[in-house]
Amino acid sequence: MILNKKTVINEPVSLKIPLIFAAIILAAGVLFPLTELALAAVKDNSGNFVGIANFVAFFKTQSLAFTLWYSIATATTTALITVVAGFVYAFALKRSKIPGRKIFRLIALLPLFAPSLMHGISLMYLLGNKGLITALLVSINPSWRIPLYGFNGIVIAQSVYVFPQMVLMFLVALDNCDGRLYEAATMLGANSVRRFFTITVPAVKGTLLSGILIAFTLAFTDFGAAKIVGGQYTVLSVEIYKRVIGQMDFAMGSVVSLLLMLPAVAAFMITLLHDRGGNITSNAKPLTVKTKTSRDIPLFIAVLLMASGILLIMGTVVFASLVTYWPYNLAPTLAHFNFGQKSVTGFAPFLNSIIMSALTALIGVVIVFVAAYTSERMKAMTVLRRSISFLATMPVALPGLVIGLSYILFFNRPMLTIPLIGMTFSNPFMSLYGTIWLLVLANIIHFIPVCFTTARTTLKNCDREFEVLSAALGVHPMHLIRRVILPITLPAMIEVALYLFVNAMITVSALIFIIPAAFKVASVAVIDMDDAGDTAEAAAMSVMIVAVNLAAQGAAILLRSVLKSSDTSASAELKQKESQE
Numbered sequence: 284m285i286l287n288k289k290t291v292i293n294e295p296v297s298l299k300i301p302l303i304f305a306a307i308i309l310a311a312g313v314l315f316p317l318t319e320l321a322l323a324a325v326k327d328n329s330g331n332f333v334g335i336a337n338f339v340a341f342f343k344t345q346s347l348a349f350t351l352w353y354s355i356a357t358a359t360t361t362a363l364i365t366v367v368a369g370f371v372y373a374f375a376l377k378r379s380k381i382p383g384r385k386i387f388r389l390i391a392l393l394p395l396f397a398p399s400l401m402h403g404i405s406l407m408y409l410l411g412n413k414g415l416i417t418a419l420l421v422s423i424n425p426s427w428r429i430p431l432y433g434f435n436g437i438v439i440a441q442s443v444y445v446f447p448q449m450v451l452m453f454l455v456a457l458d459n460c461d462g463r464l465y466e467a468a469t470m471l472g473a474n475s476v477r478r479f480f481t482i483t484v485p486a487v488k489g490t491l492l493s494g495i496l497i498a499f500t501l502a503f504t505d506f507g508a509a510k511i512v513g514g515q516y517t518v519l520s521v522e523i524y525k526r527v528i529g530q531m532d533f534a535m536g537s538v539v540s541l542l543l544m545l546p547a548v549a550a551f552m553i554t555l556l557h558d559r560g561g562n563i564t565s566n567a568k569p570l571t572v573k574t575k576t577s578r579d580i581p582l583f584i585a586v587l588l589m590a591s592g593i594l595l596i597m598g599t600v601v602f603a604s605l606v607t608y609w610p611y612n613l614a615p616t617l618a619h620f621n622f623g624q625k626s627v628t629g630f631a632p633f634l635n636s637i638i639m640s641a642l643t644a645l646i647g648v649v650i651v652f653v654a655a656y657t658s659e660r661m662k663a664m665t666v667l668r669r670s671i672s673f674l675a676t677m678p679v680a681l682p683g684l685v686i687g688l689s690y691i692l693f694f695n696r697p698m699l700t701i702p703l704i705g706m707t708f709s710n711p712f713m714s715l716y717g718t719i720w721l722l723v724l725a726n727i728i729h730f731i732p733v734c735f736t737t738a739r740t741t742l743k744n745c746d747r748e749f750e751v752l753s754a755a756l757g758v759h760p761m762h763l764i765r766r767v768i769l770p771i772t773l774p775a776m777i778e779v780a781l782y783l784f785v786n787a788m789i790t791v792s793a794l795i796f797i798i799p800a801a802f803k804v805a806s807v808a809v810i811d812m813d814d815a816g817d818t819a820e821a822a823a824m825s826v827m828i829v830a831v832n833l834a835a836q837g838a839a840i841l842l843r844s845v846l847k848s849s850d851t852s853a854s855a856e857l858k859q860k861e862s863q864e
Contacts, residue, residue, distance in 0.1 A: 365446045659739050676732050809825055
């Protein structure tokens with residue numbers, strides 16, 4: 284029997300059903316809610332069509348126009364700071380011989396496990412009116428006071444939130460630099476400065492552009508930091524919250540949501556157009572870094588300062604949650620973790636978050652795998668497969684607040700009307716509103732782009748001859764998936780599950796509008812505690828979120844090591860059998 288890639292593969296109905304299932308989930312989670320959001324922006328709060336009147340009203344309202352400018356100012360400043368700092372940090376880890384590089388890498392990633400609210404709370408403890416650093420400065424000179432609430436506080440908190448993501452991006456970019464270019468440049472007499480500007484900078488310029496766009500977008504759409512330390516300096520994300528929660532103005536909230544999407548859409552399109560693929564080849568070799576005192580000492584000082592800043596901000600919240608009354612009574616106590624004594628919340632939100640995040644990880648992994656496999660490996664139903672690929676990637680341009688508001692407008696609507704046609708029918712998805720399942724769906728949709736890309740890239744690396752061979756041998760595709768594809772992709776699926784779990788634990792923006800009154804989650808409870816003046820309890824809840832996420836990371840590392848050791852044992856056993864034969 285001769286096998287080739289043209290062998291006809293008959294895809295059974297059992298594979299097409301998951302394809303349709305994934306399409307329905309993504310349509311209900313992305314397409315339909317966004318359609319309702321766009322329609323709400325051209326209607327008034329009574330449902331009457333007003334065209335662009337709401338947009339005109341937004342720009343004519345001076346306070347709202349200033350809000351847009353404030354968002355641009357904070358996001359631009361944050362992007363510039365984090366891109367430069369992230370590059371320097373990553374460069375020090377990859378292009379120097381400073382001691383403790385692995386430890387510094389772990390420290391840089393710590394903010395990924397914490398809600399951005401936590402960084403704002405820490406700044407309140409350090410630089411607020413009664414903050415530790417403020418008290419020290421004022422004791423020296425009463426005029427030495429760093430204004431926190433407003434522009435400064437938002438930029439600092441958002442910089443801590445965005446920084447680790449920039450570090451990760453530049454670490455990957457620097458890993459992809461071909462060491463042979465540096466060796467050739469050295470042989471030609473180029474010094475380190477010239478090698479940096481002629482080799483390193485061109486190699487990472489794509490990441491530099493993407494980093495600026497992504498950092499701007501993350502800061503522009505962030506809600507948590509601006510809510511805690513924004514003060515009277517209102518940005519668009521907080522304005523949406525005020526319009527919807529405070530004034531029930533869904534029309535203007537929809538307008539602000541669409542404006543909030545613009546940078547994310549622009550970043551997505553520019554990155555897509557700029558992405559021409561990597562320039563690393565199979566013959567590339569890693570760069571061998573040698574000790575150089577004149578380079579390593581300044582980089583070590585820079586990295587030490589940035590890592591110390593992260594530890595100070597993260598550690599302050601931990602310490603404040605364990606003392607009686609920061610900073611006046613530092614006697615140790617665990618009273619702040621006794622949430623049951625507080626009427627504004629309780630211990631239930633923490634348990635609810637774990638349940639919700641676990642469901643998000645378990646269900647999300649299934650949806651991600653089905654969407655990635657059907658869109659990447661199947662041949663039938665081309666239009667549907669391409670639609671799944673588009674819808675799974677599209678949420679990268681959707682801020683969490685936009686998802687939350689669009690879900691209110693869609694899932695809380697008893698009757699739906701098809702635009703242009705005018706056909707009205709009962710909303711089959713309304714039963715999800717006010718349940719944990721809508722929170723799970725919002726989390727999955729919010730974070731699916733990274734997960735989908737990871738799963739699809741892994742599946743691309745699986746040899747397509749698997750399907751050809753199984754079709755030739757008459758093996759059912761589901762058997763192939765269970766025995767071959769799933770074991771190969773399992774490490775990537777573990778990463779997807781961890782990513783979904785961690786982000787579901789820390790997210791606020793995607794849930795703040797749709798959280799049921801009877802089902803609070805920890806990240807939203809932090810806001811409620813802070814609003815009620817229970818800052819120490821909010822800090823304690825934030826610490827518990829970080830602890831759970833670190834435990835999840837540890838469990839994932841342990842599971843990967845078990846899988847790796849079992850694979851090694853299986854390989855050794857196979858080699859032993861082959862040698863005996």
